[in-house]
Amino acid sequence: MSTSRREFIASVSAAVAVGMTQGGFHSAASAAEDKKLGVALVGLGSLSNHQLAPALQKTQHCRLSAIVTGTPEKERTWADRYQIDQRHVYNYDSFDKIAGDDSIDIVYIVLPNSMHAEYTIRAARAGKHVICEKPMANTSEECRQMIAACQEASRLLAIGYRCQFEPRHMRCMEFAREKSMGAIKMIEAGFGFKIGDPNQWRLKKSLAGGGALMDVGIYALQACRYLTGEEPLSIVAQETKTDAQKFAEVDESLTWTMRFPSGVLAYCSTSYNFNGLNRFRAFADNGWFGMDPAYSYNDNRLESSQGSTDLPQQDQFATEMDQFAKCIQDNRPSRVSGEEGLKDLIAIEAIYRSVQSQSLVELGSQKSA
Numbered sequence: 111m112s113t114s115r116r117e118f119i120a121s122v123s124a125a126v127a128v129g130m131t132q133g134g135f136h137s138a139a140s141a142a143e144d145k146k147l148g149v150a151l152v153g154l155g156s157l158s159n160h161q162l163a164p165a166l167q168k169t170q171h172c173r174l175s176a177i178v179t180g181t182p183e184k185e186r187t188w189a190d191r192y193q194i195d196q197r198h199v200y201n202y203d204s205f206d207k208i209a210g211d212d213s214i215d216i217v218y219i220v221l222p223n224s225m226h227a228e229y230t231i232r233a234a235r236a237g238k239h240v241i242c243e244k245p246m247a248n249t250s251e252e253c254r255q256m257i258a259a260c261q262e263a264s265r266l267l268a269i270g271y272r273c274q275f276e277p278r279h280m281r282c283m284e285f286a287r288e289k290s291m292g293a294i295k296m297i298e299a300g301f302g303f304k305i306g307d308p309n310q311w312r313l314k315k316s317l318a319g320g321g322a323l324m325d326v327g328i329y330a331l332q333a334c335r336y337l338t339g340e341e342p343l344s345i346v347a348q349e350t351k352t353d354a355q356k357f358a359e360v361d362e363s364l365t366w367t368m369r370f371p372s373g374v375l376a377y378c379s380t381s382y383n384f385n386g387l388n389r390f391r392a393f394a395d396n397g398w399f400g401m402d403p404a405y406s407y408n409d410n411r412l413e414s415s416q417g418s419t420d421l422p423q424q425d426q427f428a429t430e431m432d433q434f435a436k437c438i439q440d441n442r443p444s445r446v447s448g449e450e451g452l453k454d455l456i457a458i459e460a461i462y463r464s465v466q467s468q469s470l471v472e473l474g475s476q477k478s479a
């Protein structure tokens with residue numbers, strides 16, 4: 111949909127008016143429902159099941175219109191639960207047929223990380239806009255290919271950085287930009303959890319690309335990047351493995367520091383081997399602000415040297431998808447674009463290089479796109 115926002119609102123109003131005169135309020139409501147952008151969820155695992163599908167029941171500009179799954183039982187249960195006609199149910203073999211399905215405007219990739227690039231590229235070539243879950247891909251090279259495919263198809267690409275739509279994170283970004291507590295001097299950020307099942311894809315390098323850093327450390331990295339509004343100039347990292355068998359293929363626990371152009375130093379951490387690390391704090395000239403917990407789906411808390419701040423809880427995924435729908439309607443790039451995802455992968459690769467070389471990695475001259 112390349113309709114401008116004004117045209118979109120006008121067309122919804124017109125549709126509502128027609129519906130009200132022709133068939134009363136019910137058809138007006140269904141006309142408005144028809145104007146929502148259709149989302150196809152690709153991969154019906156935990157995130158799709160527990161967060162994205164429920165969020166799509168709350169969105170104002172999107173609706174769940176199709177599913178892609180490799181599990182036949184899920185086809186039936188999902189189609190029944192969300193009233194999805196069989197014509198809009200796909201598997202990985204029939205995926206490319208989405209090109210002929212007008213009910214799909216946006217394809218949301220919710221697969222293991224190694225599959226993000228392939229399905230993003232296929233979705234763009236099928237003429238669909240794409241939201242791809244984080245991390246964007248396993249390598250920066252794949253990120254570049256995804257960006258190029260979406261550009262070639264004139265489709266928008268967004269990465270599932272839900273925290274950028276969380277009111278407390280947004281308030282912290284304001285604190286940072288307005289320098290209400292002075293300029294930031296240092297940031298501390300970390301996210302980790304104790305991972306369970308030793309056989310899951312998150313512990314297999316070919317599917318996950320990496321371990322705790324790729325999965326949750328990326329939230330701490332993102333926070334540092336959106337608080338400073340800068341890209342790291344240099345990175346130095348260390349890794350530890352206390353369970354060499356479980357974490358044979360991927361990182362278990364990592365710490366890293368980043369130096370930013372403004373002089374801000376950030377010290378970050380991530381782990382797959384303990385719970386409770388879920389925070390960031392920025393120390394500025396005249397005070398500090400931060401969140402703990404910071405990256406949860408609900409009940410995050412914002413605190414600062416000026417006291418705690420109460421902001422409304424809202425579904426981060428619903429806001430993320432509605433914001434993307436607005437970008438499509440306005441024909442403007444998403445704030446969490448593919449370029450954002452690429453910048454994180456560049457930093458992640460530098461962190462892994464620093465671990466391997468046991469030395470500081472300079473990024474200053476590296477171009478992101």
Ligand code: NAD
Nearest residue numbers: 153154155156157158220221222223243244245270272311
């Ligand atoms: P999951 O394991 O619960 O689901 C993965 C889905 O992919 C399953 O339906 C599975 O059947 C399917 N799949 C297809 N091919 C597969 C293969 N070869 N191996 C394994 N599964 C395969 O995972 P999830 O927690 O839903 O995570 C999916 C993506 O979403 C990941 O990229 C993850 O990083 C991301 N994620 C993001 C958030 C967030 O807050 N933004 C939270 C959780 C997960």
